[in-house]
Amino acid sequence: VRAAYAEEVKAQAAADAEAAAALAAQMEAAGHAPSIEGGYGLGRPALTEEVAAWNTDIRPDGMGLPEGSGDVWTGEEVFVEKCAMCHGDFGEAVGRWPVLAGGQGTLENEDPVKTIGSYWPYLSTVYDYVNRAMPFGDASTLTPDEVYAITAYLLYLNNEVEDDFTLSSDNFTEVRLPNEENFFMDDRMDTEFPVFIRADICMENCKDEVEITMHASVLDVTPEEEGASEEDALNEEAATTTEESTTEVAAQETTEEAPAEEPAVEMAAFDPELAAAGERVFGKCRACHKVGDGARNGTGPQLNGIVGRGIGALEDFRYSDVFQEAHANGETWDEERLGAFLANPRDAMPRTRMSFAGLRDQGDIDAVIDYLKSVDQ
Amino acid sequence: APDPAITELQPWRNQLGDGVDARPYGVPSKYASEAVRRDVPWLTADPISSVNFTPLHELDGIITPNGLCFERHHGGVADVDPAEYRLMINGLVDKEIVFTLEDLMRYPRENHVYFLECAANSGMEWAGAQLNGCQFTHGMIHNVMYTGIPLRLLLEEAGVQAGGKWLLAEGADASAMTRSIPMEKALDDCLVAFKMNGEALRPEQGYPVRLVVPGWEGNMWIKWLRRLEVGDEPWHHREETSKYTDLLANGQARRFTWEMDAKSVITSPSPQAPITHGKGWTVVTGIAWSGRGTIPRVDVTLDGGKNWHQARMSGPSFNKSVHRFYYEFEWDGSPLLLQSRAHDSTGYVQPTKNELRAIRGENSIYHNNGIQTWYVNENGEAENVEIS
Structure with missing residues (x-):
């Protein structure tokens, strides 16, 4: 019966494949949208200013580069202010953010470090990407001179230029990155297709022995289900426990609930319009700080309830010393304190690890504080 | 013993259920709540520039439901107002053009079912077995029916000049994602799509308009598509040099590995x-x-x-x-x-x-x-x- 079934499956598969191919060809021909000579006449001409606003891309041959220049030291200043919070002062990276410097000579290693100096083929890619996507959370705000300066600093961090170097629209295309020659066009058609296009496929007795050589469970890096399944497990446990242990569980629950009996913090009033404006400004902070349901600590602590929260109060975040001291003194983030910190973090909390330079506009500061109040309500 | 699921009266047999006004946009049964996208927090620095995975083990047939299509963003989900949506074509063309969404809706459309697979799908498994679940090892793929305009029609509208061998597609998100696409592919089977499985693209899949580049790595399917530039050379931007290039054991790297192998x-x-x-x-x-x-x-x-x-x-x-x-x-x-x-x-x-x-x-x-x-x-x- 099994053999007959297998034959039937094979025959059916062949017939199905043939029918499907025929159907596909038929549909393809029938559904084709027609071209019209000269186009459909839709859309309108793009104005020069409009093209200029969006056409900012840069190519290896220098196409698209704007006039401007920037030196290594200016680059360091801008980088420390706007980039170091994720990439580190020297491009070494914070947490899992991208490393930007070093790694030369590691591409054949078990763990290659792919940076601008070790891997990227073209400098134009650095300029283009920084200009279009950085800073993360505040894209398209850098001036051409700032982008030239950051790019010059990144070259310096990768030992490609000396510290007196100035990068400009004039000398840009003279700079070549060391790994350019090690890229080549996809060659799978030549190197892999001859191996993997196979006429004879073994179906029976293809090998004598099979051994398991590696188990994923050894690494144990698969995310566990948090919500539902743990709750299920708890419920199951509760369902099978004796009366005595159920009492224990109930007692624990009461203890856990106890903090709720503390005097409720009065919710601060906020201006919805100002809060909405603050949400936009907060985009600059979002790369490191999360708010809202399920917000987790990132490079910086999560900020739920921050207005009125104790300074350095989260147990699961590793604060710098100045925050730990403030926590030990029982200090809290009132609006005034938060405002001063947002205006000038390094003055307000000396030696803070937060590398954000601060918000210059008092209106932005007020707006961010109202936004932070609004997310808790 | 007789089965109480048969012999006893069940509440759904005895009592009335919800009316037609209960769920204007339907949701899965509460008993099917395990079919959700999941992410792997340790993979990336931050959930904004990150990925989640299609629950392949919960699905059957060939179509992925829209809400379960894996997500990969480089600057979060762009929240594009369709009234302010514009698509620009510029560069080596006879006419540099701007389209509104309404303009695009007047072009002839086609319907096609295509898979979209991230080039990094199964990428965690190169050095050996790592993640326990096909959702995590293979879930950076989805398969939906797209409704869209052949890209060829829009390029014909602009009139590609003789030197126009490459296309730069650009997104409107906070990463302004870009990829270079060879003109032969652009004129062959690419679509400028605005529907998936019949309804508007989901925000996380590029609402209101995304590029469809059939059979090629997902990163090229630019979401929140805002601009197409025609040029004579590829741009070698970040997502086709520092990322999405295949580093070989000898330290050399393949670039433009577009097709997804079987x-x-x-x-x-x-x-x-x-x-x-x-x-x-x-x-x-x-x-x-x-x-x-x-x-x-x-x-x-x-x-x-x-x-x-x-x-x-x-x-x-x-x-x-x-x-x-x-x-x-x-x-x-x-x-x-x-x-x-x-x-x-x-x-x-x-x-x-x-x-x-x-x-x-x-x-x-x-x-x-x-x-x-x-x-x-x-x-x-x-x-x-x-x-x-």
């Missing part, structure tokens, strides 16, 4: 979908796809490749779409080493992971289409393993 995975049984019924008739099922055509055949082995069986393909076979396969057998309760092996319409046969490593090393990150192995023990529990 690949398959058994979605059940698998680590998140164990056999729970014990011995007897068991359905093995999975999906297969190729960026170069259709999948006329998939083979399945139960014993780690000693013996193979041709699986049964079921469902429509579309070009550059996911295909569904089944293999039913009577399980005797002994451990299994399950694998599937896809054959595509070019004659390419899915290689083993070791065959790929022999050519590419272990540092590629991208384009890992090697054969996946699940070990199923006597209890029906499955694990991601590698075998000799």
Whole structure:
């Protein structure tokens, strides 16, 4: 019966494949949208200013580069202010953010470090990407001179230029990155297709022995289900426990609930319009700080309830010393304190690890504080 | 004893259910709540520039429901107001043009079912078995029906000049994602799509308009598409140089590895979908796809490749779409080493992971289409393993 079934499956598969191919060809021909000579006449001409606003891309041959220049030291200043919070002062990276410097000579290693100096083929890619996507959370705000300066600093961090170097629209295309020659066009058609296009496929007795050589469970890096399944497990446990242990569980629950009996913090009033404006400004902070349901600590602590929260109060975040001291003194983030910190973090909390330079506009500061109040309500 | 599920009156048989006004946009049954996208927090610095995975083990057929299509963003989900949506074509064209969404809706449309696979799908498995579940090892893929305008029609509208050999597609998100696409592909089968599975694109899939680049790596399918520039050379931007290039063991790197090679995975049984019924008739099922055509055949082995069986393909076979396969057998309760092996319409046969490593090393990150192995023990529990 099994053999007959297998034959039937094979025959059916062949017939199905043939029918499907025929159907596909038929549909393809029938559904084709027609071209019209000269186009459909839709859309309108793009104005020069409009093209200029969006056409900012840069190519290896220098196409698209704007006039401007920037030196290594200016680059360091801008980088420390706007980039170091994720990439580190020297491009070494914070947490899992991208490393930007070093790694030369590691591409054949078990763990290659792919940076601008070790891997990227073209400098134009650095300029283009920084200009279009950085800073993360505040894209398209850098001036051409700032982008030239950051790019010059990144070259310096990768030992490609000396510290007196100035990068400009004039000398840009003279700079070549060391790994350019090690890229080549996809060659799978030549190197892999001859191996993997196979006429004879073994179906029976293809090998004598099979051994398991590696188990994923050894690494144990698969995310566990948090919500539902743990709750299920708890419920199951509760369902099978004796009366005595159920009492224990109930007692624990009461203890856990106890903090709720503390005097409720009065919710601060906020201006919805100002809060909405603050949400936009907060985009600059979002790369490191999360708010809202399920917000987790990132490079910086999560900020739920921050207005009125104790300074350095989260147990699961590793604060710098100045925050730990403030926590030990029982200090809290009132609006005034938060405002001063947002205006000038390094003055307000000396030696803070937060590398954000601060918000210059008092209106932005007020707006961010109202936004932070609004997310808790 | 008689089954109380039959002999007793159930509340849904006895009492009235919700009316038609309860859910203007329907949601899955509360009993199907396990079918959700999941992410792997340790993979990336931040959930904004990150990825989540399609729950392949919960799905059947070939179409991915819109809310379960995996997400990959480089600057979060752009919240584009359709009234302010503009698509610009500039560069080496006779007419530089701006389209509104309304303009685009007046072009002839086509419907096609295509898979979209991230080039990094299975990328965590290059150095060996890591993640337990096809959702995590293979879930950076989805397969939906797109409605869109052939890109060719828009390029014809602008009039591509003789030197126009490349296209730069750019998104409107906070990363302004860009990729260079060769003109032959742009004129062949690319779509400027605004619907998926019949409804508007989901925000996380590029609402209101995305590019569809059939069979090619997902990163090229620019979401929130705002601009198409025609040029004479590729741009070599970040996502085609520092990322999405395949580093080989000798330190050299392949660039422009666009096509997704033939690949398959058994979605059940698998680590998140164990056999729970014990011995007897068991359905093995999975999906297969190729960026170069259709999948006329998939083979399945139960014993780690000693013996193979041709699986049964079921469902429509579309070009550059996911295909569904089944293999039913009577399980005797002994451990299994399950694998599937896809054959595509070019004659390419899915290689083993070791065959790929022999050519590419272990540092590629991208384009890992090697054969996946699940070990199923006597209890029906499955694990991601590698075998000799």
